Amino acid sequence: MASSCVSQRRWSRIVKMTLFLFFLIPMAAIGTGNIDTTVVQKQKLDIQRQLKCLNKPTLKSIKSPDGDIIDCVHIKNQPAFDHPFFKNHTIQMRPSFHPEGLSFDDVSSKSESLITQLWHLNGRCPEGSIPIKRTKEEDLLRASSVASYGREKHPQSDTTNKGGFHEHALTVVTGDKYYGTKATINSWKPQIQEQDEFSLSKLLILGGVAPKDLNTIEAGWMVYIFIGQINHNLYGDYNTRLFTFFATNKNANQIMGCYNLLCSPGFVQINKEIALGGSLNPLSVYAGSQYELNFLVWKLDIKGRGDWWMQVGNKYLMGYWPASLFVSLSESASQIQWGGEVINQQKNGQHTSTQVGSGHFPEEGFSRASYFKNLQIVDGSNILRYPKKSFIVAEKPNCYNVTNFVNYFYYGGPGRNPNCP
Numbered sequence: 001m002a003s004s005c006v007s008q009r010r011w012s013r014i015v016k017m018t019l020f021l022f023f024l025i026p027m028a029a030i031g032t033g034n035i036d037t038t039v040v041q042k043q044k045l046d047i048q049r050q051l052k053c054l055n056k057p058t059l060k061s062i063k064s065p066d067g068d069i070i071d072c073v074h075i076k077n078q079p080a081f082d083h084p085f086f087k088n089h090t091i092q093m094r095p096s097f098h099p100e101g102l103s104f105d106d107v108s109s110k111s112e113s114l115i116t117q118l119w120h121l122n123g124r125c126p127e128g129s130i131p132i133k134r135t136k137e138e139d140l141l142r143a144s145s146v147a148s149y150g151r152e153k154h155p156q157s158d159t160t161n162k163g164g165f166h167e168h169a170l171t172v173v174t175g176d177k178y179y180g181t182k183a184t185i186n187s188w189k190p191q192i193q194e195q196d197e198f199s200l201s202k203l204l205i206l207g208g209v210a211p212k213d214l215n216t217i218e219a220g221w222m223v224y225i226f227i228g229q230i231n232h233n234l235y236g237d238y239n240t241r242l243f244t245f246f247a248t249n250k251n252a253n254q255i256m257g258c259y260n261l262l263c264s265p266g267f268v269q270i271n272k273e274i275a276l277g278g279s280l281n282p283l284s285v286y287a288g289s290q291y292e293l294n295f296l297v298w299k300l301d302i303k304g305r306g307d308w309w310m311q312v313g314n315k316y317l318m319g320y321w322p323a324s325l326f327v328s329l330s331e332s333a334s335q336i337q338w339g340g341e342v343i344n345q346q347k348n349g350q351h352t353s354t355q356v357g358s359g360h361f362p363e364e365g366f367s368r369a370s371y372f373k374n375l376q377i378v379d380g381s382n383i384l385r386y387p388k389k390s391f392i393v394a395e396k397p398n399c400y401n402v403t404n405f406v407n408y409f410y411y412g413g414p415g416r417n418p419n420c421p
Contacts, residue, residue, distance in 0.1 A: 047140045054135040059126055064119035066239055066279050069134040072125035075270065082264035092320060093270055095309045099180060099298050100383045115313050117278040131275035132261055139236065164197065165346065169356055169402040169411040170339035170393040173377060177332040180298030180378030181205060186284045187221050187291050188370055189240045190355035197343045197354045198224035201370065203295055204337040208328030215329035217308055217321060218245040219295050221280060234259060239279040248325050269319040274312060286358060287367050298378050305330045338372045339402060339411050351399055351420050357412030362403040365410065373408035396420060
């Protein structure tokens with residue numbers, strides 16, 4: 001039997017179809033006053049039901065200076081467990097091993113700068129809970145579909161370009177079986193031209209081939225107001241935010257993806273310090289201080305169906321994507337990508353001025369261009385190694401480019417400029 005939240009999502013789709021049919025009936029034939037009232041009432045009921053599904057009972061709530069509300073939710077009440085498939089799931093509070101070269105001592109004691117998010121200024125979550133960015137009523141009112149808020153058709157499986165043109169500045173390794181990756185990224189606040197465009201910097205783990213069996217895991221930082229494919233309001237501002245994303249085709253006829261903790265089943269978080277989707281602060285400054293994020297994503301049980309774990313920094317074990325979410329990625333990955341990506345809506349026939357990374361080309365170098373460093377992959381022996389061979393992807397190098405070295409690279413660009421009209 002489906003959970004109440006899953007059932008309500010199905011119900012909301014039925015309600016929206018019913019409302020659509022009502023509007024097809026001539027208004028003069030049935031009167032307008034009662035219908036308008038009924039429509040508003042049903043919309044409000046639908047939104048309230050979905051908010052109850054998305055926002056869990058809280059142990060504590062923290063108001064962030066940027067307007068976010070962070071709810072401290074009991075770890076067993078997180079959204080991943082709404083799905084009946086996860087009804088009897090046992091939460092893994094700690095991975096059984098790290099890739100060779102890392103240990104649990106690295107996670108708990110290695111000194112480094114703390115990862116800070118704006119909400120930390122006003123409090124922290126208690127033991128036994130995880131921080132979840134609250135979905136507000138205005139978020140759903142701006143969304144085109146309440147039932148699929150936070151979900152997106154994966155861009156690499158979409159050939160229609162209805163969501164804009166995806167452009168990249170990447171370093172890529174392929175041709176082997178991969179079981180994870182480690183990388184350091186410096187964080188920026190790129191300028192965004194249109195509300196339905198984004199800029200992000202990420203590592204991506206890919207298995208399978210689009211469009212039939214593509215599976216992906218992504219992690220990094222992003223500036224993203226709307227989900228372009230279906231025009232959902234994701235954050236509603238231009239802040240730089242920590243994000244995760246996964247895409248799977250296991251239970252659908254098309255490849256669909258989900259951000260952060262907005263899906264069931266989905267990512268299982270165990271960390272009480274860091275909120276997925278939370279604003280990052282401070283950020284790198286041009287020709288000034290640089291602020292970095294260290295990411296490690298790796299697969300347990302490389303010879304079987306192990307979960308995919310994520311660690312941010314040297315001390316924040318975030319949680320895991322259960323292997324049961326995936327098809328191709330349940331075994332291994334076939335490609336790793338690192339770098340930046342934008343959506344170019346090409347308004348008025350011109351290339352977007354939305355920036356990648358710092359908004360400056362890689363030739364400007366340290367403290368001016370954005371970078372990835374300490375690139376490593378996890379091989380079939382569970383050992384972290386430098387990539388032996390990689391290649392770059394930059395569809396429009398006059399707009400966004402990448403300079404590749406052995407285990408680090410600079411990337412980025414301003415978008416529209418005299419050489420990128």
